[in-house]
Amino acid sequence: MRARKWGRRGLLVAVAATIVLSVGAAARSAVPGTPSPPRLPAVTAGTLDARYAVNRAAIAASERAAHRIGDRDRERHLHQLAISGRHFLSFGAAGDGQAVEVLGDLAAARRIAVVVPGSDTTIDTFDYLGSRRASLGGGARALHDELRRVSPTPVAVVAWYGYRAPRTMSRDVLSTARATEGGSRLRRLLDELRLASPAARVTLLCHSYGSVVCGSAVGGTGRAAPSSLAGLAVFGSPGMGVGSVAELHGIPVWAGRGADDWIAGAPHVSLPAFGGTLGFGADPVSRPFGAKHFDAGTGGHSDCLAPGSLPLRNLALIAAGRTSEVSRG
Structure with missing residues (x-):
């Protein structure tokens, strides 16, 4: 605040x-073509890597969608989130x-x-x-x-x-x-x-x-x-x-x-x-x-x-x- x-x-x-x-x-309105939130496995100690991988792919897909419509600001921020080694338990790009x-x-x-x-x-x-x-x-x-x-x-x-x-x-x-x-x-x-x-x-x-x-x-x-x-x-x-x-x-x-x-x-x-x-x-x-x-x-x-x-x-x-x-x- x-x-x-x-x-x-x-x-x-x-x-x-x-x-x-x-x-x-x-x-902000949803970026046209923004992928829907990914379907994720339920959280357990054994599914964390799978969730990280699914979200990594979702961030990359959302970055590509932002690029397609020319939203360079959103694309730049998503690119930062997609840096190798980062792990996201949940992710969504709408709004x-x-x-x-x-x-x-x-x-x-x-x-x-x-x-x-x-x-x-x-x-x-x-x-x-x-x-x-x-x-x-x-x-x-x-x-x-x-x-x-x-x-x-x-x-x-x-x-x-x-x-x-x-x-x-x-x-x-x-x-x-x-x-x-x-x-x-x-x-x-x-x-x-x-x-x-x-x-x-x-x-x-x-x-x-x-x-x-x-x-x-x-x-x-x-x-x-x-x-x-x-x-x-x-x-x-x-x-x-x-x-x-x-x-x-x-x-x-x-x-x-x-x-x-x-x-x-x-x-x-x-x-x-x-x-x-x-x-x-x-x-x-x-x-x-x-x-x-x-x-x-x-x-x-x-x-x-x-x-x-x-x-x-x-x-x-x-x-x-x-x-x-x-x-x-």
């Missing part, structure tokens, strides 16, 4: 404005697309970190969103490198662009609707990870609007948290759509915010609107929310996964289960 500080009144004004702006910021990349040996991993991104994520920004370190792919690679350094056991990182991330300049970014849909998809991913690596402990690392998705996936009445979930950490969060950690079924929750993060000015409201909820409720770094704090350093909204940074190390330590070593904010 990228914006400047809002007030409560400013939020409501922004909603009215983005009803108009969302038409121009809507998801803004979907892409779930795996770094490391998923079947052998004993610690898995899932990075859940915020607004403006598409397959065109997967590897570059303003800067490479701010992108989902770039942040996941930095995290994987750091996690390998701090973990005594095999690790993997999943860069999960598996939901319809809203655009910053749209009304969807102020509502929980996309997060509710994304939360259901994220729970399915956690089920798949349990099948791929039954012994692994999974940590969700949730940025910005992605933290609302994580709140939806883990919270809710009438269901337990996924058994493989070791914890979650939110950073740059506008709220999780819940009132406190008490609504997250006992999962350990960490929260951090960079000193120069504009999201600190977001109003923490929760109002019925558009058939859903406007705003995301309590501030995760506030004392009443009940999360443990980690030091997110002096950076801005998209700096927590920057290589060599303090928040990157803290997030890696959380994902590795070495939480006693996390520097507290």
Whole structure:
């Protein structure tokens, strides 16, 4: 999410404005001739290579389709995804697309970190969103490198662009609707990870609007948290759509915010609107929310996964289960 500080009144004004702006910021139309999402084998430890191969072929076919119609921007981004050695658990090119990349040996991993991104994520920004370190792919690679350094056991990182991330300049970014849909998809991913690596402990690392998705996936009445979930950490969060950690079924929750993060000015409201909820409720770094704090350093909204940074190390330590070593904010 990228914006400047809002007030409560400013939020409501922004909603009215983005009803108009969302038409121009809507998801791009599907590229004519774009291949349908590939048929994939069910996820198990033994089918991972087959899924990677099918998705690799689907990315290449989508790249060729973009070339045929002259969509050079989409073609360039798909070419980057198709680089040899990259592994995608899921992929689709229609509209803004979907892409779930795996770094490391998923079947052998004993610690898995899932990075859940915020607004403006598409397959065109997967590897570059303003800067490479701010992108989902770039942040996941930095995290994987750091996690390998701090973990005594095999690790993997999943860069999960598996939901319809809203655009910053749209009304969807102020509502929980996309997060509710994304939360259901994220729970399915956690089920798949349990099948791929039954012994692994999974940590969700949730940025910005992605933290609302994580709140939806883990919270809710009438269901337990996924058994493989070791914890979650939110950073740059506008709220999780819940009132406190008490609504997250006992999962350990960490929260951090960079000193120069504009999201600190977001109003923490929760109002019925558009058939859903406007705003995301309590501030995760506030004392009443009940999360443990980690030091997110002096950076801005998209700096927590920057290589060599303090928040990157803290997030890696959380994902590795070495939480006693996390520097507290």
